Amino acid sequence: MIDEDLRARLADLGGHDAAQGSLAGVVVVDVTRVVAGPYCSMVLADLGATVIKVEHPDDPDYTRTFPPMMSGDDGAEMSGFFAQFNRNKLGVTLNLRHAEGAATLERLVAQADVVVENFRPGTMDRLGIGYERLRQINPRLVYAALSGYGQHGPYSARPAYDNSAQATGGLWSMNGAPDGPPIRVGTIIGDLSASLYGVIGVLAALRHAERTGEGQLVDISQQDSVLTLTENAVVSYTVEGKVARPLGNQHPFVRPYEAFACKDGFVFFGGYTDKFWKISCELFGEPGEFERDPGLHMMAARFDEDVYRERVRPIVERWFRDRTKDELERLAGDLVPLSAVKDIGEVVEDPHIAARDMIVDTEYDGFGTLRAFGSPVKLDVTPPRTRGAAPAMGQHTARVLQDLAGMEPDEIERLRRSGTIAWAG
Known part of the structure; x- marks a missing residue:
């Protein structure tokens, strides 16, 4: 973990109280995009970790363009979708295809506790910054890799989306009306479940690293995650040979339900x-x-x-x-x-949801108030922080490289001129 002084500076940079959160002092380098990965690191940020979101300066997380879009005073637009899954993070840009960009990431990782990435297996290795390389730099590093099919197995190199996991994890075949075609679950359950299992894996690995100084690889597969959501389907097949089929709103055997x-x-x-x-x-x-x-x-x-x-x-x-x-x-x-x-409108306005602080308001300068979901994790001593803003692209690049990587201003400027880093404005 980083020292108290650096923790306070980084927390101040993100607009947070440095003393808050069960994971205060834990530094997470987040090299993820879309949802399976960003949601994992956001939960860690909500719990107090300092999360540094790394984006390519010319190819940022493309959910920055996903609707709904909030209109700013100056005509700019901001994605509510992106903001919902990236709150409480510090924004840094790095071109990891540049040798200096990869080297800069290594300097950040040397000071970090956790890396979260969701590239297809082998991508980080081809960039020279895969798990084996980064563990040499930081033996206590917890390296969480979220992917469609995991880091090994015959499907591991396949591209995948949430629907891929729903299809191959069995859930899609079970959902829908009786005697009708299978229907995907109406949310990105593969992305979301993989993110939550990623949080569990990271927390378990952090506990081990704190005790022993030994980091490890946390390998999370969307397909694996979806499979565990199929309730009794696996044992019904292995015990009785029954293959689960769509049942509409009914339960396989509990009635009325x-x-x-x-x-x-x-x-x-x-x-x-x-x-x-x-x-x-x-x-x-x-x-x-x-x-x-x-x-x-x-x-x-x-x-x-x-x-x-x-x-x-x-x-x-x-x-x-x-x-x-x-x-x-x-x-x-x-x-x-x-x-x-x-419906979701009724849920957002539900008084019980309000009492549970599950819809939170976050102010964005020039854009107004974004209302998004809060945290279902309720802790009475170190409650999650849920009202932090998502970063503008590269918003904190210079300060994070200076404070955490120990770079001098002229070195940072050289990286900016080379296109290795960039920041808004």
Whole structure:
């Protein structure tokens, strides 16, 4: 870890309180783009790490052009997408294809604790700054490599996107309506899950490095990450030979446990246990309805596919069809698992989301306020910092190279003239 004085200077440079955060003092060099990687390093930044985002001066992270775009006072535009996944970072530019750019990265890595990269395996090695080279410079370095298929295996060299992971990790084949074509999960779950597993791997490796002084490679595959999100599909296949198929909103065997139509939309209802089924019958049914059908008292009976389709589901549909989402939540939400299916506008304005500080406001000079998601990690002593801004391209290049890499101003200027570095303005 860096010393207290340097930590304070870097924290001040990023507009943060140097004393905040469980990972205060941890330096992360972030050589990533898009989401699988930037989100990983952003979570580390939220937890207090000093994260230095490295971008090519002529080919920056192309999510800087992704919508939605915020318009600035001077006519400039800023991507809300980029800002959401890169808050709390220091922005540095380096052309890693230049020998001096690679050498400069090595000087940063010598002072760092973690490197995060998400190139296709072999790319960093071809630049001369792969794991084996960087561990020689810094033996305690934690090197997190996020990729589509991991650092080894027959697919490792293949290009990949989130959809590649959903396709090859099994999730795509399971999603969609019964008897319909498979449908991708409606978010970049491969990117996001790989990023979160990357955080877990980094934290575990940091713990080991602190104890022993020994760094290690953290190898995260999007395909691997997606596979672990398939719930019971793997063991259903290995134990019973069953191949998971699209089920729409239903669970493979738990019933009732799906979305049901109501007067103004849909609600999720999960009253499948004996306790919740009895409560639901008393709340929604006619007097004596629970006693009139003892054949549905046992959970195993309600799980039977035919019984559920012919007897249970029609009952639940009758309960909900003439009530609104709000009426149903107010009547039963505190007693049984029943939740309105909310669109993102309703979620952003949800009072519980507000109480949990899950929508945060960040001010950007000249652009106004960006509202983005906060952190689901709640720590009562070292809470995550979630209102920091994302950096302009190369915004902190000169100061980071001076303070962390120990470069003199004339050396920094020479790198700028050669095109190895650049910065906004």
